[in-house]
Amino acid sequence: MATLIIEAGRTEKHYWRDLWRYRELFGFLAWRDILVRYKQTAVGVTWALLQPLLTMIVFTVIFGKLAGFPSGGVPYPILVFAAMLPWQFFANSLSGASGSIVGNASLISKVYFPRLIVPASAVVVSLVDFCINLGFLAVLMLWYQYVPTWRLVLLPLFTLAAFAAALGVGLWITALNVKYRDFKYVLPFIIQFGLYISPVGFSSHVVREKFGEVVFMLYSLNPMVGVIDGFRWAILSGDVQPYWPAFGVSLALVGIGLASGIWFFRKTERTFADII
Amino acid sequence: MDSLIKVEHLSKRYFIGKDRSGEGLRHKLDFWVKAPFRKQSNGKAGKFAEGEEFWALNDISFDVKQGEVIGVIGRNGAGKSTLLKVLSRITEPTKGRITITGRVASLLEVGTGFHPELTGRENIFLNGAILGMSRREIKAKFDEIVAFAEIDRFIDTPVKRYSSGMYVRLAFAVAAHLEPEILIVDEVLAVGDAEFQKKCLGKMREVSGKGGRTVLFVSHNMNAIATLTARCILLEHGLLRSSGKTEDVIRDYLESGHQKQTVYRADPVLERPSITRAEVITSADNAIQHHAAPLIFEFDIHMPEGQHGKTFSFQILDSMERPVVHLWQYDQERPMLRTSGTHTLQCEIPCCRLNVGKYTVRAFLGGAPGQPVDEIAENLCDFEVVIHGRPTLFGWRPETCAYLEDAVWKV
Numbered sequence: 076m077a078t079l080i081i082e083a084g085r086t087e088k089h090y091w092r093d094l095w096r097y098r099e100l101f102g103f104l105a106w107r108d109i110l111v112r113y114k115q116t117a118v119g120v121t122w123a124l125l126q127p128l129l130t131m132i133v134f135t136v137i138f139g140k141l142a143g144f145p146s147g148g149v150p151y152p153i154l155v156f157a158a159m160l161p162w163q164f165f166a167n168s169l170s171g172a173s174g175s176i177v178g179n180a181s182l183i184s185k186v187y188f189p190r191l192i193v194p195a196s197a198v199v200v201s202l203v204d205f206c207i208n209l210g211f212l213a214v215l216m217l218w219y220q221y222v223p224t225w226r227l228v229l230l231p232l233f234t235l236a237a238f239a240a241a242l243g244v245g246l247w248i249t250a251l252n253v254k255y256r257d258f259k260y261v262l263p264f265i266i267q268f269g270l271y272i273s274p275v276g277f278s279s280h281v282v283r284e285k286f287g288e289v290v291f292m293l294y295s296l297n298p299m300v301g302v303i304d305g306f307r308w309a310i311l312s313g314d315v316q317p318y319w320p321a322f323g324v325s326l327a328l329v330g331i332g333l334a335s336g337i338w339f340f341r342k343t344e345r346t347f348a349d350i351i
Numbered sequence: 352m353d354s355l356i357k358v359e360h361l362s363k364r365y366f367i368g369k370d371r372s373g374e375g376l377r378h379k380l381d382f383w384v385k386a387p388f389r390k391q392s393n394g395k396a397g398k399f400a401e402g403e404e405f406w407a408l409n410d411i412s413f414d415v416k417q418g419e420v421i422g423v424i425g426r427n428g429a430g431k432s433t434l435l436k437v438l439s440r441i442t443e444p445t446k447g448r449i450t451i452t453g454r455v456a457s458l459l460e461v462g463t464g465f466h467p468e469l470t471g472r473e474n475i476f477l478n479g480a481i482l483g484m485s486r487r488e489i490k491a492k493f494d495e496i497v498a499f500a501e502i503d504r505f506i507d508t509p510v511k512r513y514s515s516g517m518y519v520r521l522a523f524a525v526a527a528h529l530e531p532e533i534l535i536v537d538e539v540l541a542v543g544d545a546e547f548q549k550k551c552l553g554k555m556r557e558v559s560g561k562g563g564r565t566v567l568f569v570s571h572n573m574n575a576i577a578t579l580t581a582r583c584i585l586l587e588h589g590l591l592r593s594s595g596k597t598e599d600v601i602r603d604y605l606e607s608g609h610q611k612q613t614v615y616r617a618d619p620v621l622e623r624p625s626i627t628r629a630e631v632i633t634s635a636d637n638a639i640q641h642h643a644a645p646l647i648f649e650f651d652i653h654m655p656e657g658q659h660g661k662t663f664s665f666q667i668l669d670s671m672e673r674p675v676v677h678l679w680q681y682d683q684e685r686p687m688l689r690t691s692g693t694h695t696l697q698c699e700i701p702c703c704r705l706n707v708g709k710y711t712v713r714a715f716l717g718g719a720p721g722q723p724v725d726e727i728a729e730n731l732c733d734f735e736v737v738i739h740g741r742p743t744l745f746g747w748r749p750e751t752c753a754y755l756e757d758a759v760w761k762v
Contacts, residue, residue, distance in 0.1 A: 081440060081449040103480040111468045114509075185463040186481055187440035348442040349365070 090341070094189045105196040108171075109203055123204040124211055127159045134276035144277045147313045150219045156212050157310040158275040158303045161237040164205040165244075165299060166266045171197035172245035173252050173262050180351045190344040191337070194249040198242050205234075212310070224312045233305035236329055240298045243332030246340040253347055273299045278307070283318060292321050298332060301325020353452070355533055355565045356415040356438070361447035363408040363433050407433040409589040410447070415533075420566040422576040422597060424604050425586035431569050434586065435535055438567070453532030453565075456483050460537065462522030467511035471502055471521055474510055478525045492528045499554075500524035520547060527554045534558065537569045555579055573601055573671060598750055602670045606709070613638040615731040619653035619693070624661065626716055627651045627693060629731040634703075638734040642741070642755065646703040648732075650696045650714060657690040660722070665698075665714040665731075667705070674713075675705065675753040683719075704756060705736045708749030 113119040131152055138144045139151035146154045172194035176183060179193055216223070252258040274282065279300060283291040294300060295318075302325065304317040408430045415421050425431050436442045438449060439457035464481040465474050475496055479489040489496075497503050500521040502513075510518055536555070552575060558564050570576050576583065576597065583600035585592045585607075593603050615629040628651035634644035648665065664679035678698055680687065688694050712731040717724040738747050 077453070079440075079451045079455075081437065081444060081451070083444050083446055099486055100480045103477050107466055107469065107473075107477055110473065111466060114468045179464075181460075182464050182481065184436075184441060185460055186457065188481075345443050348436065 090189065094191060097188045097192055100188055101192040101196050101199075104192065105199040108196065108200045112200070120207060123207045127156070127163045127208055128211070130270075131155045131159055138276040142277075144281055147278060147280070147311075147315050149311050149313055150221060153212075153215055153219060153221055154278065154307070154311065155276060156208075156215055157307050158273075160205065160208050160212060161233070161302050161306050162270065162273060162275050162299065163208060164201050164237055165241045165302075166269070167201035167204055168198040168241035169245050169248060169262060169266060171201055172241075173248045173258060176249055176253050176347060177256075177351065183351055184348050190347055191246075191340060194245050194340075195242060198238065198245055201241070202238070222312060223310055226309045230306070230309045233302060233309055236305060236326060237302045239333045240302055240329045243329065243334075243336040244298075246336030247332075250340045250343045253343070254350055269297075269299065273297060274303055278315075279304050279317075280315065288318070288321075291318060292324060295321035295325045296328060298325050298328040301329065353417060354414040354450075355417050355419075355452050356567070357450040358411060358413050358438075359448045359450075361408055361411040361434075361437065361449060362406060362445050363430075363437055363442070364445040365405050365407055366403070406589045408437070408444070411586075411589075411591050413584055413591065413594055415565055415567065418563045418565060419582065420568060420580045422580035422583035422600075423567060423569045423586065424571075424573075424576060424583055424600065425592075428588075429586040430589040431586055432537065433589075435537055435567070435569060439535055451533065454483070455533045455535065456529045456531035457535035458482070458526045458529075458537065461519060461526055465510060465518070465522060468509055470509055471497075471506045471513070474521070475525055478522065482526060482529055483531065484529060488530070496521075496524045496528050499527065499550075516547070523547075523551055527551070527558070531564075533565045533567070535567045552578065573605075577601060577671065598671075602709075605670055605672060613732050613734065615728070617728075619655075621655060624652060624654050624658070624688070624716055624725045626714055626726055626728050626731075627653045629712065629714060629728065631712065631732040631734050633734050638732075640703060640705075640734050640736045642705065642707070642736055642738040643702055646700045646734075648698045648700075648712065650698075651693050652688060652696060652716060653693045654688050654691050657688070658718075659689060660719045661688040662717050662719065663687075663696060663715070665712055668711050668713055669753055670709045670749065672711075673753070675710070676700075703736065704754055706749060706752050706755050707736050707738050707747040708753075709733065709735050 113122070116122065134155045135151045138155075139146065175193045175197040176190065183190065183193075215221075248258050248262060252262075270276075279291075279294075282294055286294075301317075301322045304322055304325070308315075308317050411430075411434065413421075423431050423434065433442075435457060437444050438451070439455060441457075462478070464478055466477065469477065475493065476486070476489055480486070484492075497506055500517070500523075502517050502521055505513065505517065510521070513521070555566070555568075556579060558566065566579075568576065568579055580597050582595065583597045584594040585600045585604050587607065592607070593600050613631055613633075615626075617625065617627050619625055619627050628649070630649045631638065631640075632647040632649065633640040634646070635641060640646055650663070650665070652663065659682060661682045662679065663681075664677060666674040666678075667676040669675050678700075680696060680698070682688060687696065711729075711733045714726075714728045714731055715724060716726045716728075
């Protein structure tokens, strides 16, 4: 039989093994949230589609038609929607994760399990909406008779990057939100600003051409820039390449965000039950 | 036998006073902004001024052996819940060390993680997973759980439509079918109707007896503690007050609760009849009563106005708070309390047959059946029964019986 020692400040040696042991609970929590999500709603899953769809229409009109941003020969709705996919996933994950620990307060203060699985399962739930949106993108491409290239097979890789970005930032905000409920109010700002700061309604080339490469490197400190560029590169068939050095910076930041998010979350999770 | 749980010098500190969780960032930002301008006067520089500290647990040590069922008792705020939380790894100790051998499952509240929108079936799986069961385990026990909870017709109904009784039954059923080596249980029996409580007690007994499971059991229900556990620990203000045989610890617990008093006095209440004095007149001084001597109780009842149909009764309770004797007086049988003012009721037991031990009194003042009760007064007068001049081979002990009867033997 396994022997467990509980002591003050003892860093949990079996943390990752525990995390693996609780994988079923992780699945159940995600499954619960998905089940509960659309119970007693009239149009159900359609809600997952409505928001990105309307945003796409608005962006196409504002950035494509009114401002006349270049799209590199791609139908503007597809250009926008290819970016809406990771962005919507990122935004949904953040709002889902940020409240997840507080929302499961009764669970946190009553049962032990690695707390990491709560925000992680919230991110997984957003993956469902992501898949629905992906289906819609396929419909959109059929409608425009738009044929992607072989690069589409790399999409899972970029999805993984989006997942890592969402989880990293999500963990920071989740842990901070347990102690400072201010983040409940900060988050909508981040999401709203992020939608315009990140190259969702326009191509990142617009930024590079207008402000030059130094500024663009700074711009790429936003991890979602790299993720979105990756998505566009994989989905769209144009021969426009992402600016690889900046892309590397973005992805490195995704990695740093995830690692530091896990570190910070683990550091604070021991006190969750006391301060929640 | 080895100890499955070994607790050494366990302490847990909380900071009370200011609730800093709700203060938000402003305080912290303010603190850091002002930091360079603050005089570094004390050693706490770089830290927040700490609130008042409070030790929820203070240097607790005990052992639990394989297959043992241990009760944890204490008043509210004594540290029971904190102890269980630390044991089940929900919160970290401040000092000390716990060594646990085997899988632990804790039931700190039945129905933890139940989601109202999900059906009974879905909640069984979810709750099982939360309590640490694998999907396979839950599947294997599913029918048993449903049968135990008696909800088979409603298994596919969302639990928000369940009655509270059904909800609790389902929650306990899932928990009762856990099979860890160590089970930590908190107050599950405080819920459900009497019938279901009995069933839960039975299940608990079965779990601890047959299964050889080690159980830590926290409850305010002294009857449940007494029937389920052989050993107990008593917490008081975070300290371990006593530990040992359940009977002794429970007695200690009940005695620690109230100041010993032989006379009870209270001011009359204006709007309703009330008990203003209760006194026990024992056969010796200092509230010592000799077995087989007369025992007299006196009660003063204040009536703001005379009433008909009043009833009065009182119970003698033993040290485990079990009623042993019930005596009463009704206006219908013998007129009393029909005028305003203070009336004295006296009750004499000519030959007190109580066994040795400590006793207390609880009194009821009311009307006819169905009428409202005016007052229930507890712990009115304490007294102790002793036996002299009657030999016994094994010594007089309070736990052998409550009552000694005259009897004629033929052998």
